[in-house]
Amino acid sequence: MRRINSDFQTLHISEEGQKLSNRDYFGYVEMDDFACYVLADSLDDEPAVNSARLVVDSIIRDFTEAPTMGKGTLRRYLLRAHTELLKQRAGMHLKVAVVVAVTDYRTLRYCHVGNSRLYLIRNARILEQTKDQSLTQNLLEQERILLDEAARHEERNNLYSFLGERGKPEIQISRKKKLEAGDLLIQLTRGVWEQCGEQELLRIVNDAKETKDILDQVEDCILMEQNSRSIDNYSMAVTVVNKVYQSPKKPVSVKKVLMIVLPVLLVVITVGVTLFLRYRSIQNKTQSLLQYMESGEEYLACSNFQKVAEEYEAAKKLADSLHKEQEYREADSYTKLAEQVILADEALSAAEYQKAQELYLAARQMAVENGNVGLSYIEGQLNRTEGYIEVFDLIAQGERKEEYDNLTGAIALYQEAKEKAAALYFMDGKKEALELQMAAEETLEKEQLAAEKRLQEQIEAEAVSRALDQDQKTNDQQNAINMENQGNELLAQGSYESAITFYRVAQASYKQLGLTELADGIDKKMEAAQAGIAAKEAQAAEAEKQKSE
Numbered sequence: 296m297r298r299i300n301s302d303f304q305t306l307h308i309s310e311e312g313q314k315l316s317n318r319d320y321f322g323y324v325e326m327d328d329f330a331c332y333v334l335a336d337s338l339d340d341e342p343a344v345n346s347a348r349l350v351v352d353s354i355i356r357d358f359t360e361a362p363t364m365g366k367g368t369l370r371r372y373l374l375r376a377h378t379e380l381l382k383q384r385a386g387m388h389l390k391v392a393v394v395v396a397v398t399d400y401r402t403l404r405y406c407h408v409g410n411s412r413l414y415l416i417r418n419a420r421i422l423e424q425t426k427d428q429s430l431t432q433n434l435l436e437q438e439r440i441l442l443d444e445a446a447r448h449e450e451r452n453n454l455y456s457f458l459g460e461r462g463k464p465e466i467q468i469s470r471k472k473k474l475e476a477g478d479l480l481i482q483l484t485r486g487v488w489e490q491c492g493e494q495e496l497l498r499i500v501n502d503a504k505e506t507k508d509i510l511d512q513v514e515d516c517i518l519m520e521q522n523s524r525s526i527d528n529y530s531m532a533v534t535v536v537n538k539v540y541q542s543p544k545k546p547v548s549v550k551k552v553l554m555i556v557l558p559v560l561l562v563v564i565t566v567g568v569t570l571f572l573r574y575r576s577i578q579n580k581t582q583s584l585l586q587y588m589e590s591g592e593e594y595l596a597c598s599n600f601q602k603v604a605e606e607y608e609a610a611k612k613l614a615d616s617l618h619k620e621q622e623y624r625e626a627d628s629y630t631k632l633a634e635q636v637i638l639a640d641e642a643l644s645a646a647e648y649q650k651a652q653e654l655y656l657a658a659r660q661m662a663v664e665n666g667n668v669g670l671s672y673i674e675g676q677l678n679r680t681e682g683y684i685e686v687f688d689l690i691a692q693g694e695r696k697e698e699y700d701n702l703t704g705a706i707a708l709y710q711e712a713k714e715k716a717a718a719l720y721f722m723d724g725k726k727e728a729l730e731l732q733m734a735a736e737e738t739l740e741k742e743q744l745a746a747e748k749r750l751q752e753q754i755e756a757e758a759v760s761r762a763l764d765q766d767q768k769t770n771d772q773q774n775a776i777n778m779e780n781q782g783n784e785l786l787a788q789g790s791y792e793s794a795i796t797f798y799r800v801a802q803a804s805y806k807q808l809g810l811t812e813l814a815d816g817i818d819k820k821m822e823a824a825q826a827g828i829a830a831k832e833a834q835a836a837e838a839e840k841q842k843s844e
Contacts, residue, residue, distance in 0.1 A: 300540050305534040312526035375625070381664075403423075403480065600636040600672075607630040687724065689728070690724075779817065798817050805817065
């Protein structure tokens, strides 16, 4: 019951500035032993959803169910809000900067993502403050710009982390800081710090007599510039620590305790023990649940999905026994994701590449739905699987080319498959492609040797044929010459008809052998034989005439 023994006063303002609507949101809850203050700034322009309110409601709801100042639990609160943004965007890209402060009325811890800020002011100076996750802050830390330039720098709203981003946001969580009476806890969005710098804010705090004066003077500072500058949504919450909780140190009288306890001790002892054991069991289970959830988150970060499945399965059983529905749904979702990845890994190890690809695609969708957890590992395995499939596709194409006797094309495809497998460190695929390439090259070499042998045999056969043709031509020419000589002899003997017969045979042979001049020379000899026949017939006719007279 630390709340009633402390004094925390909170006031806030939240206005739309010159915008059409106010997309900042502030909420807080003060419980018996813990309090939580959340300020969020919508970085998107989606009119259908107030993303800042969605984040604040999510964090306040989770904190109310399990109030704590533990780093792991606070981180999980923000990641759960981040996941809700991703799940509810329905095609929209919701983005939020948020700053959260939690206290047990004695100490303070704060966490933030983006450029919504927190200042802890004590004795007129800033004791603690957040650092924007922006390019301007990086330039400031590198001393490339001055502090006075930061609030107007063009990259001040260029954030490298925020809730709703496609990756995992970088959540900054402070150490615990002991509070003192008189401390001021101030939370503000960019609409405030862009118009009212740190020095001006400290001046206002020092001059103010009441908490409301701080808010009024800051608002005046902001609106003073409205005629010359565009005023964004602006929100600011101030929590004054008037009194921190102090543990009571009253002397305890044993006699007084006994006088109070003994009359009712026998009545309540059984009930007390039962309730205590039940309470301790619930506390132990709750603590174990948180440990399993945190452990599962750590294993997710290092892609050990076997341990992820084990841790979240244990967390799911505890959440079910504790009737924590939200934790149950979260653990169940991560368990199913881990089991899907394990199935895909097993299919890949068993060389069932098509099946592995389908399983990894389903796992990738599940990872996106769960805020992109494990996405880099899944996409890496998916790319690896697709590479293996491409290797075997190239091998199959090479085998089809072999079937059509295109060994050169097959060797090229086997070579490509081997190189791709080597790039993927896929030893089995590389070995198979290399064996097929070597076998195809050996077959091609044998075929080339056989073709060279056939060509040599053909050349030798043609040479023999040409030699035989030459011998035949020589014999045919000699026969033609013999025929011509016999014709000459018969011409000389006066056997003109027989001479013409031999001349004609000789002339035909010369023409067939392409000996044109020799063939033309036969014509004169046949003319002489024709003339001899004519003379001989004339003599016979003259003799017949004389005989008849």
